[in-house]
Amino acid sequence: MKKTIRESIHAPYSLHDMNVTAFEVIGNTLRMRTHSGMVATMPPYGQPDGYVEFHEVQWDFSYVYLLSHTGNVGTFTGKKMFLIDFIAEHPAPNFCVMDETYGYHATKYSGYITIAGEFHEGFIEIYHEGDMVFITEE
Template identity: 35%
Template sequence: MKTRYRYKADVPYSLHDMRIEKMKVMDHSLKLFFEHGFIQSKKPYKQVDGTILLEKINLDFCFVYLLNNNGKLGEFYGQKMTLTEFLKRYEDFSFEVIGESYGYNFAVYNGYLMLPKQNDFNELSIMICYEGDMIYETDE
């Protein structure tokens, strides 16, 4: 017997090539602030300003993986830290989202971390564990 399955995310907005400029933990939720919002996933694919709120985050299972400069291939050096530690260490940053994936109670964002006064960027993955809703707050 063959069982075929293809996951199709039905998210209303895409974060690809969008920049997160701030993350704030508040009342067991995580709010993501964007430099220029995000893109609608359906025609006319309009860019809208807004934020995302992930409700009921579980900080015990939210991690950040910081990897090599410039996303180089081959051997790499990396660091795993809690999201709380990352937010304390990097108060001023921008994170360009290249890939996003969603699964059972997790949102995973991959991309590049940019820091002030630093020309290079680092590859970064953020895993957010949440049990509530993902709320897109837009200026539409």
């Protein structure tokens, strides 16, 4: 029997508990800025200012999901929209990242989004065929 291991992804920085304050679209590149940078995942665990870029974003496969209630189990309603449309409507969101998931050409963030004074549980799904680049201003 042959075993093949998919190693865990160890990103150099985390956006956990970071507040996304701006999305910038430059062609097929998405730049995502936070209020207080990123947290290094290796010692000494600093928190440098910086942002994340996603290259070769496939906008037709990138989405935002907004749920009607936060933190509850059970039935809910919600809205699914293209990420590019969400950015056009909300270029400066208030999105607090709780979790990050990395997959094949995909990065997903879950957390809480405040829109027009309403609190939503939400997910941002970015399908990118290019690199995810952490840019620090150190």
